[in-house]
Amino acid sequence: MLRVAQMYVRDRATAEEVVQETWLAVLNGIDRFEERSTLKTWLFRILTNRAKTRGQRDGRMVPFSALAGASDEPDPSVDPDRFFGPDSPHPGAWAAPPVGWPEEKLLESETLGVIEMAIDELPEAQRDVILLRDIDGWTPMEVSDALGITDGNQRVLLHRARSRVRAALERYLNPEIAAGTP
Amino acid sequence: MRLFSREMACQELVELVTAYFDGSLSRRDRRRFDAHIRGCEHCTAYLEQMRLLIAATGRLTEEDIPTDARDELLAAFRGWSQERPV
Numbered sequence: 001m002l003r004v005a006q007m008y009v010r011d012r013a014t015a016e017e018v019v020q021e022t023w024l025a026v027l028n029g030i031d032r033f034e035e036r037s038t039l040k041t042w043l044f045r046i047l048t049n050r051a052k053t054r055g056q057r058d059g060r061m062v063p064f065s066a067l068a069g070a071s072d073e074p075d076p077s078v079d080p081d082r083f084f085g086p087d088s089p090h091p092g093a094w095a096a097p098p099v100g101w102p103e104e105k106l107l108e109s110e111t112l113g114v115i116e117m118a119i120d121e122l123p124e125a126q127r128d129v130i131l132l133r134d135i136d137g138w139t140p141m142e143v144s145d146a147l148g149i150t151d152g153n154q155r156v157l158l159h160r161a162r163s164r165v166r167a168a169l170e171r172y173l174n175p176e177i178a179a180g181t182p
Numbered sequence: 183m184r185l186f187s188r189e190m191a192c193q194e195l196v197e198l199v200t201a202y203f204d205g206s207l208s209r210r211d212r213r214r215f216d217a218h219i220r221g222c223e224h225c226t227a228y229l230e231q232m233r234l235l236i237a238a239t240g241r242l243t244e245e246d247i248p249t250d251a252r253d254e255l256l257a258a259f260r261g262w263s264q265e266r267p268v
Contacts, residue, residue: 076197083193092191097224101231106238115239134239140204151206159200166235 001047003128004146008051010058018054022047040138044146077163096177098170105173118168122161129154130161190218195225199232 001022005015025046082096105111119127128147132138133154138146144154171178190211195218201207202215219225 077199078193078196080193083191092193094192094224098228098231100227101234103234106234107241112238112242115235116242119239119242130239134236135242137240140206155200155204155206159197162200162232162235163196165239166231169235170231 003131004044004047005051007128008048008055014054014058018047018051021050040142041145048146048148075160077159078167099174099177101173114169114172115165118165122164126157126161129157133158190214192222192225196228199229
């Protein structure tokens with residue numbers, strides 16, 4: 001909640017206030033909650049409305065949809081050099097293919113640290129979506145509702161986020177392959 | 183109708199992985215995706231990497247809300263909801 005609030009307001013303290021206000025509003029309005037939406041969706045609708053109002057008042061209004069829209073330029077999931085070019089007999093096929101990862105390697109804390117760092121370095125909108133989807137386990141609909149973006153948009157952001165994190169992990173686990181010179 | 187379904191290249195497949203996992207591919211693309219995966223060990227490896235990555239990411243926790251603050255809030259919420267008539 002704090003993170004979602006921070007997308008709209010200036011600083012963390014304000015975001016904390018908005019979260020508190022939201023809980024109060026939720027507790028006081030729970031009788032009006034009709035189960036047409038999930039409780040979570042309802043909660044975040046209240047949160048984003050409050051955060052938006054607060055953000056406008058404080059002069060910081062960067063709607064999330066604007067951040068999300070800033071990612072329209074092409075951003076290939078995998079370095080194009082890893083594939084055969086258009087003049088080859090198999091254009092678009094793997095030239096430097098990925099290899100299998102041992103499952104236990106993915107459980108090591110050092111590996112998790114690499115993932116965490118890669119997530120940290122993502123552009124803001126991508127980071128928000130991957131946190132909500134892959135760490136908090138939200139559904140696509142919950143994410144698009146809470147952030148006020150389309151379903152397609154949240155998927156593009158998630159896809160770019162996951163692809164970048166995968167690439168970072170591959171650089172760590174298979175440095176020679178990631179460099180495109182197996 | 184194979185005639186109308188262009189074969190999927192590896193480079194195209196890697197762009198569709200998230201839509202594939204979300205079940206939001208069109209039927210036609212889903213078919214092309216499945217057909218490609220069946221015959222391509224490299225893309226199978228790629229897909230498996232993504233699965234492992236998503237599972238591993240799910241093991242990370244958020245540190246935004248410190249645990250005791252969250253517990254306190256939940257306790258308060260429970261106490262509060264018990265006091266209210268249903």
